Amino acid sequence: TKDALFTILHDLRPQDHFNIIGFSNRIKVWKDHLVSVTPDNIRDAKIYIHHMSPSGGTDINGALQRGIRLLNNYVAHNDIEDRSVSLIIFLTDGKPTVGETHTPKILNNTKEAARGQVCIFTIGIGNDVDFKLLEKLSLENCGLTRRVLEENDAGSQLIGFYDEIRTPLLSDIRIDYPPGFVEQTTRTLFPNYFNGSEIIIAGKLVDKKIDQLHVEVTASNSKKFVVLKTDVPVEPREVGNDVTGSLRPKGEGKDPNHMERLWSYLTMKDLLSSWLQGRDEQEKEQLRRKAQALAVNSHFLTPFTSMRLKKPALQTEQLEKSTGMAAATGPETVMQSLRGTSERPGPALKKPHNPRIKVSKTSADGDPHFVVDFPLSKLTVCFNIDGQPGDILRLVSDHVHAGVTVNGELIGAPAPPNGHKKQRTYFRTITILVNKPKRSYLEITPNRVILDGGDRLVLPCNHSVVVGSRGLEVTVSANANVTVTIQDTIAFVILIHLYKKPAPYQRNHLGFYISNSKGLSSHCHGLLGQFLNQDAQLAEMPVQPSKNLISLSPSLPDLSETSEAVLKVKGHQVPVVWKQRKIYNGEEEIDCWFTRNAARLLDGEYRDYLATHPFDSETAFGLGLSGVH
Known part of the structure; x- marks a missing residue:
């Protein structure tokens, strides 16, 4: 609790x-x-x-x-x-x-x-x-x-x-249709409408040949009275609207009577609500019988129905074909699906494949160490941020335009012996809020992934699986990484760091890598996001090092860790020193220009990048969303 x-x-x-x-x-x-x-x-x-x-x-x-x-x-x-x-x-x-x-x-x-x-x-x-x-x-x-x-x-x-x-937007909402145009509508009165919620009404057209339907919505907004009138185009149906028709899906998992099932589902919810609120036993019994008949006909598992398995089957398809519905007075748990009986409810689970992950340099990993890649300039910049345990850092803030926010929460650990730091901090949790096309919440820890968007899934990180839902694909590679792909234009890789026998200064933690940023807008901000659409230049090249040094990168001259330069980025001039840094669990070593003073590289101050909660989408730079959530 x-x-x-x-x-x-x-x-x-x-x-x-x-x-x-x-x-x-x-x-x-x-x-x-x-x-x-x-x-x-x-x-x-x-x-x-x-x-x-x-x-x-x-x-x-x-x-x-x-x-x-x-x-x-x-x-x-x-x-x-x-x-x-x-x-x-x-x-x-x-x-x-x-x-x-x-x-x-x-x-x-x-x-x-x-x-x-x-x-x-x-x-x-x-x-x-x-x-x-x-x-x-x-x-x-x-x-x-x-x-x-x-x-x-x-x-x-x-x-x-x-x-x-x-965030309540409206109250006392009422939806009306012209008399004689619709019948068997589900609930049309709603006490409140909250920002981010939805109101769904299903019913049957009396005249299937009409091309538009008039709708009137009345509601209250505090002291104001709101009236909305509109004509909604009616798209032609390829299948009939007969509610009593077959509700079983046909073909490759597609349900030709999806709208009828949606109507049945919403009607079932209304009947259950009325039954729960009922005080008269005779009225409750009538509601129970009506809900029971609808549930059996629609193949929904409800408190008034039970699922019957004829016999165990060797194959999943055989098992699905052997299921049936029966009337019952229990059980208590309600499990419902808008899909057909041969289709899995919830997000689509797929067989995991061998992930070929494109390793990105732009990342926040380790203690945490930040790396930013500027591909146009062929430069890579790195810096460190020493936060406090419990701080939630804004990594990517593009909620208004791309509908994506990424935050990371820090966990503390003692510093190694003889180290210059008093404590270490790592990312214990990465949270991703996706607001387009549908809102989804994603919380990733070293042990599990929680996807909450329409349907709620909890995926352990020690099993490989691919889940697709609402324009979002989550790929878990067991005990290795989690790849999050949004609309095929944005991809993040979250690296999982686990220790079998951790030292006192080690903690299981995460690393965050931006694999694909094409879908992020030019207004993107955050500790990493602010650099995605920027260019960088070296104002002065370092002095050629001594002849006993060898070239480590074809894109850089021979450099040593004492090589210094001035980096020009976003109007800032920042002293940097060349060094090498290992990323992606030490599997790749990169050359980067390191700034000892990250504050000179970033917009604003450290506190401007602190989120108030894991799914906070507002920013201190006027780029967040303050009225819609």
Whole structure:
């Protein structure tokens, strides 16, 4: 639970206000009011969370009532921004055992206190939680629910969660169509629309021959009332729109009735939500039967259906053909797919191939050592940055134009004996936020890769695999590297450094290499990104070294480590010295011009390259994204 709280704290924005409430057999509030997001407050909050300890019991009702009162008091006594929203992120790993424990009473108390003004997002951790209660709390209070598996790291499973809910754009959204034009539509009323979320409605056209459909959208934006009217072109269908037709895919894994399955999926979600919120048993039974029939016909595994395997098969294709659906009252876990029964749900898993990785010089690896290649000038420049453990460095910032952000979090280690440094720092985590064409989050550590974009995958780094999803391809070469390819125009290679018996000053860590930067824009920034579209020149060549030195590179004259020059890049004049540096786990040795003072080479100051959280896409150079996430 603490890891989950730390993850959410990392995602808070400077304009947010927050508080922390602990609840066991009694309610403990960190502050008596909401506080602003500042480095000091975040630090103090982490310390408070670190010292929190359970004392038995779970007072869910009392915690929610206290949280709602805190929010209402803040709204009543402060000038609130137009697009702000009051929300509670409610994390628990238990069932109500203290105070009010009757589920209907907890739901009624919460709904009456919130009055539609507070959205409640619930997170259930582990197997002992009352997940049905959490689902109902969220459904009745304009929120959503997420389940965190006990055996997995809670923090990693909640990466990007706050990003999804922190920026409300519209409320009370209603979508209307002309009478008699559509039927069997799914949900058309929505309490909120958050930046980065989506609203999907499916239905059936009454007249299949119309070429356009009129749509009216009404919503509220704080004190404003928004009305959008438009005519949407209707593309001709190659297959019929009959919902009762066959839903099995045909051909090579393609589903000719994909829209019908989408309609079934959304209708199923609406039925499940209504069933969960229902209070009348007769009404709930009707909803259950309707959902059950739709699930069996559509081949969805739901709480009302079960999957039946006729017999074990030797081949995967035989196994898929032997599956069937049956009506049931369980199980609890919901697994659904919009694809056909013979197609894998989620991102496409492919057989790993022998990766032929193009080694790039432009990189950040080791302690960390930075290397920048200027191919037009046939020059390579290198520099070091000594950060602090826990710092998150902006490596590539091109969120607005290319939709890509890369950050790296540092981990500390003692310096080797007799070294000139007091400590070493390495990259413990590389995080990549991709915003085009669809938003995806990627977190890479020496042990695993977490891909969160539509579907969530956790890939161990000790197995080779290729995963493709939403214009993103991730290739894991077991215990060696991870290659991330975006739209075939951007590629990053993350090198995995593992130690079987690490010395005290060694840590498992990562190296970051830019393999393909064609898709990055001229506005790209970051510690590495700012150099990708730049040229560099040597203002003066070094004096020819003594005759006993030999040439080490055809592109450079004979040089020694005492050879000095002045580098001109981006309007800066930086003293440099020639040296050799090993990259890519020591497999390649390069010649580079090393600057001892990286500050003279970079735009701004070191603090300008510090991200507030792993997926922070804003920059200090006016190139980030401040209103869209």
